[in-house]
Amino acid sequence: GTKTTSVDSTKNEEAKQTITIAAAASLEQSMTKEIIPLFEKEHPDVKIEGTYDSSGKLQTQIEEGAPIDLFISAGEKQMDALVEEQLIEKDSVYDWLENLMVLIVPVNGESKVTSFDTLLNAETIAVGDPESVPAGQYAKEILEGLGTWEKVLGKSSLGTNVTEVLNWVAKGSAEAGIVYATDAMQTNEVKVVETAPEGKGSKAIYPVGITTAGHKKDEAKEFEEFLKTDEVLSIIEKNGFTPIK
Amino acid sequence: MSLLVDIEKKVGSFCLKTKFNTKEQWLGILGASGSGKSMTLKCIAGIETPDKGRIVLNDRILFDSEKGINLPARLRKAGYLFQNYALFPHMTARENILVSVEKGRQKEVLEREAARFQIETLLDQRPAELSGGQQQRVALARIFASEPEVLMLDEPFSALDEYMKEKIFREMMDTLQSFQGEVLMVSHSRNELYEFGEKLLIIQNGLTILEGEKKALFEQPVYVEAAILTGCKNISRIRKVSDCIVEAIDWGITLDVGEHYQENIHTHIGIRAHDIERVITREKNIRNKMSGMVKKIYERPFEIDMLIENGKSEHILWCKVPKGSIKNANLEEDKPITICLPPEKLIYLRER
Amino acid sequence: MSLLVDIEKKVGSFCLKTKFNTKEQWLGILGASGSGKSMTLKCIAGIETPDKGRIVLNDRILFDSEKGINLPARLRKAGYLFQNYALFPHMTARENILVSVEKGRQKEVLEREAARFQIETLLDQRPAELSGGQQQRVALARIFASEPEVLMLDEPFSALDEYMKEKIFREMMDTLQSFQGEVLMVSHSRNELYEFGEKLLIIQNGLTILEGEKKALFEQPVYVEAAILTGCKNISRIRKVSDCIVEAIDWGITLDVGEHYQENIHTHIGIRAHDIERVITREKNIRNKMSGMVKKIYERPFEIDMLIENGKSEHILWCKVPKGSIKNANLEEDKPITICLPPEKLIYLRER
Amino acid sequence: MDISPLLISLKTAVIAIIITFFTGILLAHRVVVMKSEKMKTILDGIFTLPMVLPPTVVGFLLLCLFGVKSPVGKILFQSFGIKIVFSFAATVLAAVVISLPLMYRSARGAFEQIDENLIHAARTLGMTERTIFWKIVMPLSMPGIVSGGILAFARGLGEFGATAMIAGNIAGKTRTLPLAIYTKVSAGDMEGAWFYVLVISLVSFIAIALINYISRKWRKFYK
Amino acid sequence: MDISPLLISLKTAVIAIIITFFTGILLAHRVVVMKSEKMKTILDGIFTLPMVLPPTVVGFLLLCLFGVKSPVGKILFQSFGIKIVFSFAATVLAAVVISLPLMYRSARGAFEQIDENLIHAARTLGMTERTIFWKIVMPLSMPGIVSGGILAFARGLGEFGATAMIAGNIAGKTRTLPLAIYTKVSAGDMEGAWFYVLVISLVSFIAIALINYISRKWRKFYK
Ligand SMILES: Nc1ncnc2c1ncn2[C@@H]1O[C@H](COP(=O)(O)OP(=O)(O)OP(=O)(O)O)[C@@H](O)[C@H]1O
Numbered sequence A: 001g002t003k004t005t006s007v008d009s010t011k012n013e014e015a016k017q018t019i020t021i022a023a024a025a026s027l028e029q030s031m032t033k034e035i036i037p038l039f040e041k042e043h044p045d046v047k048i049e050g051t052y053d054s055s056g057k058l059q060t061q062i063e064e065g066a067p068i069d070l071f072i073s074a075g076e077k078q079m080d081a082l083v084e085e086q087l088i089e090k091d092s093v094y095d096w097l098e099n100l101m102v103l104i105v106p107v108n109g110e111s112k113v114t115s116f117d118t119l120l121n122a123e124t125i126a127v128g129d130p131e132s133v134p135a136g137q138y139a140k141e142i143l144e145g146l147g148t149w150e151k152v153l154g155k156s157s158l159g160t161n162v163t164e165v166l167n168w169v170a171k172g173s174a175e176a177g178i179v180y181a182t183d184a185m186q187t188n189e190v191k192v193v194e195t196a197p198e199g200k201g202s203k204a205i206y207p208v209g210i211t212t213a214g215h216k217k218d219e220a221k222e223f224e225e226f227l228k229t230d231e232v233l234s235i236i237e238k239n240g241f242t243p244i245k
Numbered sequence B, C: 001m002s003l004l005v006d007i008e009k010k011v012g013s014f015c016l017k018t019k020f021n022t023k024e025q026w027l028g029i030l031g032a033s034g035s036g037k038s039m040t041l042k043c044i045a046g047i048e049t050p051d052k053g054r055i056v057l058n059d060r061i062l063f064d065s066e067k068g069i070n071l072p073a074r075l076r077k078a079g080y081l082f083q084n085y086a087l088f089p090h091m092t093a094r095e096n097i098l099v100s101v102e103k104g105r106q107k108e109v110l111e112r113e114a115a116r117f118q119i120e121t122l123l124d125q126r127p128a129e130l131s132g133g134q135q136q137r138v139a140l141a142r143i144f145a146s147e148p149e150v151l152m153l154d155e156p157f158s159a160l161d162e163y164m165k166e167k168i169f170r171e172m173m174d175t176l177q178s179f180q181g182e183v184l185m186v187s188h189s190r191n192e193l194y195e196f197g198e199k200l201l202i203i204q205n206g207l208t209i210l211e212g213e214k215k216a217l218f219e220q221p222v223y224v225e226a227a228i229l230t231g232c233k234n235i236s237r238i239r240k241v242s243d244c245i246v247e248a249i250d251w252g253i254t255l256d257v258g259e260h261y262q263e264n265i266h267t268h269i270g271i272r273a274h275d276i277e278r279v280i281t282r283e284k285n286i287r288n289k290m291s292g293m294v295k296k297i298y299e300r301p302f303e304i305d306m307l308i309e310n311g312k313s314e315h316i317l318w319c320k321v322p323k324g325s326i327k328n329a330n331l332e333e334d335k336p337i338t339i340c341l342p343p344e345k346l347i348y349l350r351e352r
Numbered sequence D, E: 001m002d003i004s005p006l007l008i009s010l011k012t013a014v015i016a017i018i019i020t021f022f023t024g025i026l027l028a029h030r031v032v033v034m035k036s037e038k039m040k041t042i043l044d045g046i047f048t049l050p051m052v053l054p055p056t057v058v059g060f061l062l063l064c065l066f067g068v069k070s071p072v073g074k075i076l077f078q079s080f081g082i083k084i085v086f087s088f089a090a091t092v093l094a095a096v097v098i099s100l101p102l103m104y105r106s107a108r109g110a111f112e113q114i115d116e117n118l119i120h121a122a123r124t125l126g127m128t129e130r131t132i133f134w135k136i137v138m139p140l141s142m143p144g145i146v147s148g149g150i151l152a153f154a155r156g157l158g159e160f161g162a163t164a165m166i167a168g169n170i171a172g173k174t175r176t177l178p179l180a181i182y183t184k185v186s187a188g189d190m191e192g193a194w195f196y197v198l199v200i201s202l203v204s205f206i207a208i209a210l211i212n213y214i215s216r217k218w219r220k221f222y223k
């Protein structure tokens, strides 16, 4: 009994199918600590490797032929582009989560910024680069909605990734910044003063899709389905995301 | 076995133009400091490239500007002893010596050369741990170990003590007897060169001014510059007074001259310090007698050097006498002395 | 003006132990290659640090291991002429010379030193563009320009041609007359040292074996090693035969000895090549006569060197005679010759 | 195309290399004359540290050190009104910190390769250590120093991670060429990216040619 | 704490420094013996290029070059089944490309500082250029080479931008220490970040001490 199992399990180890997922950096904690171990427990024949980075970089990597089976983007733009290029199977794409955009300021000291309306009181504002960072893109859309984008841009430092934006605010380099709600949760050096009002860019949609070039379609599909389970969604919710049902 | 050199090279304001040809004869190269001796050897070794000319060693063309041949130094088999040795600082003496010896023969070669240059006990030391003379011996051993076809020695003995010098010189001469190649030796020591070989090349300001048998050159150096190089200490301009009589302007005396003197050719006269004789008898018919004052005496272990001032002129004659001879009894500074300049010892010279 | 040196230093397996004291006297240091001459000078200059001892220059303590004093080289005012010159390769001769001269005096110093060493035309050349001898002259000029209190010359003339050597030597001697400091000169040329100063230090294997008046040392070098260094070419072990008679074992003859011979002390006997005389008369009562064969003749410009083989032994006597004397008429290799070793010229020696 | 990144980069790289050059040489010299081999190795390690950490992390550490909330940053701001972060000074700071190890290590290697006899000779001639350094040691180590200078300049010019962190990415103020290139590449604007890549390559080429030319003239004697 | 980044980083840095070391020295030697000064400057410029571009951009260029869609990548994949991107080989590739300029430039400086007379002497002794290189040039340039080696190793160890781009950030496979640090910082896990910073600093310290020690033994004679 037990002996055979152990032999089998080593055999399984060799026979295991490995799929590589590329996910937005903000998902790394939830993925590596909870979701993937959970999945692998239920699917002992599948091993999951994850690479985590900004969605823009991941998009480039997929475009350049990086061996990725499943892509979780922190923005629709990147996913759409890949679908357009037929690098992601159109039918497999669905919107998984959303991440709200929030306005943050450094914790200590009186802040002149108390809401999106008073944002222009800040001397320097940290936002992601709208050209390359999805969070920046959303921030731009929000501010365009409020009609202050042009003015804000003049005072902005454009982060090459969200971490940078967060750190700028946390260390007081910038007086205010716009980041994901999940990012704001990572440090107690910043406080959220306002969540983006409903409207364009108020939240980031996290779509999931399977690459056309991947060789492990079945396993990828299995994982994609797994992401929809309540178990996973509750983990995600706990970490600050909002599931899209 | 032969070496033919005929090259020209200009570096900065210095212009070298050397031409010679040796055939199983050792060649000594004599020249003042900065006259181009080292440069000549470097051209042969392939370290410097001449502007034009040819160098042929045993029928192998090492360099020919017309045919566009310029054999790399490595293939020339020209052993060159650098004036500053150029030992590899990171290697022990042993490693330096064996640097170009193939594996199988290392032991044999090492033993042979270490014994020849008496450096057996120094083999594990690095150049920085060797004295100047020891470094030179290691450098010599290294060259011998590379078994060259032509051996070029740039002042090979300058850093050796006199005992070593004499010893190594003799041993080298013996070893070289069996050395199947040309040997060139650069030196400013006329003694060394005199002993060294039959042929001599005298270089002055980059030009070969004389080439020939060493004895002939020492006896008749032809040019003022060559006379100085071969160690003639007393040289004076001359003016003809009458047949067989010239005035030595710089010494302030008139001299009977011998048969070799040619009015139209010779502009200077010289006499070696050894050849000036002290006159102690009162004999009348000694030719070219002169009285003067001993201005300065330098004592050497076996010789006495004197500077003698002619009463009539400020100019000074340099005179060497062996110690212990009766001829130099009672020599004292600032005392009068009578000397003679034997006509057969006078050297007739011209300027180039 | 005085210099006191009493130091010990061990490097590798070599052990230096030097002790001397000069007072307004120039000191010559004579020693074989690798005997520790350069090391001694380097300790004084502050380049090497002795393990223990003291060095005092004109009442300034340069080094004292007990008091923990070790003045930096920069403040010692000890001018050291490196054996390989150590010129700065990136500077012209001019820049090298002026390296330690303050702005205001540069012109004056440069002119003075350039003239002294005849390098006026070389001032804009860099060391790589200078010949060996030229480099040495620049290095000498550089030291003179730094106006040291003690001048240490490590083989200062080894790279100069003989003409330059004699010239610079004399000039330097003249200049040094006015030099208000100590002068040490290291050389393995006994001729140079003999002329150089009154005092002489003889170093052997790192130990000062003799210190004293040069004349006395040349006449009576006491030790076999010192005799070799002062140029004594013939040395033999001896065995007493009877009163006033010893056997020179290595020469295979018995000799009458003079009054200086002391049986219990002397183990060797020596005679300088210059002091061996050729006997041409048939006179009977010449002492220490010996017949032999001329084995080899080396001709030098003004001397003849002979190696003479004793019939009874393989051993060889080295003999020097001036050229042109009647005493060396008909000299030929492989012909018999009679010589004598005058008892008053014999040197009695012992081993250390 | 916006050329402000070029100007900012040029200004940054030039100021940074001047600071790095002298600081690096000074540090190298101090370390070389040091007696203790242990101390040397430790300092080597410390000075090389900015190279092994990801530049972003170095930037983060600088931010912790010079940020307005840090003690140093606070003092600078409250006493002198100087705010380093997000200023041009910060781009220079980042470039200096990141390129210093290159200059330091190259200079150290060069110094160690000098024939010690020349230094001894200089000392016996009465030259002070300072003069020896400037007149002997420096010129003799030129090839190595030049290498270090080229490396440090190139690294300063190309510095990106640390700069972004401490200086931000403010167009016309702290956006250097590497930041501009990165932005363009990320945005998929390959044409714009290539333009800036060309510009930065050109700048570095010209600088290298210049350094090579000057140093060659200087040490022509050497061959 | 996960130690796989340490292992990956160590493996990467060691393999990379071996490649970089020899390639850098070879390139430097080729350039130094070159006659044309112009050519030298141009090559200097090209070999220094990876330093002036932001590492991410270098990574991007590598991705374009070695990606499975690129000609090179295609050939490698179709003929040998080798897929470089997102593999361990990619981390090595990134480290080599980024650290090569350091080794190249340092070695070049060191070579240029050697007394040419020694090379001449070696030639007249009949040594081949190859032997001269290995037995004379290399040992004599040790201080400079060691500097280059330390710099290149440190840079390879700390490489981040290009690695992230071409190798990705796959835990246990391509996540090197710098990537791990970055990930930790991004996730706000400062404690974890500090841990890895400590580890990487330690590794670099040990490596530097080792290199210094070996090279000191080797060139003790030199002083
Ligand atoms: N690169 C150069 N540029 C200008 N002049 C040079 C260069 N190299 C050598 N010289 C000059 O060439 C001349 C010949 O130098 P060389 O080394 O052959 O002299 P030498 O006869 O060996 O003298 P010594 O006996 O002093 O060694 C010297 O006058 C020197 O100044």
Ligand SMILES: Nc1ncnc2c1ncn2[C@@H]1O[C@H](COP(=O)(O)OP(=O)(O)OP(=O)(O)O)[C@@H](O)[C@H]1O
Residues within 6 Å of the ligand: B125, B128, B129, B130, B131, B132, B133, B134, B159, B161, C011, C012, C013, C014, C031, C032, C033, C034, C035, C036, C037, C038, C039, C040, C083, C188
């Ligand atoms: N670092 C060292 N390690 C071991 N031995 C050394 C070291 N430095 C010097 N020596 C030895 O010390 C001895 C003295 O050297 P020094 O240079 O003083 O000799 P020297 O008398 O000047 O000889 P020369 O006339 O040949 O220059 C030599 O035998 C040398 O081998």
Ligand code: MOO
Residues within 6 Å of the ligand: D054, D055, D056, D159, D160, D161, D162, E054, E055, E056, E159, E160, E161, E162
């Ligand atoms: O390694 Mo970086 O953070 O792309 O300069």
Ligand SMILES: [Mg+2]
Residues within 6 Å of the ligand: B037, B038, B039, B083, B154, C131, C132, C133
């Ligand atoms: Mg010469």
Ligand SMILES: [Mg+2]
Residues within 6 Å of the ligand: B131, B132, B133, C037, C038, C039, C083, C154
């Ligand atoms: Mg010496």
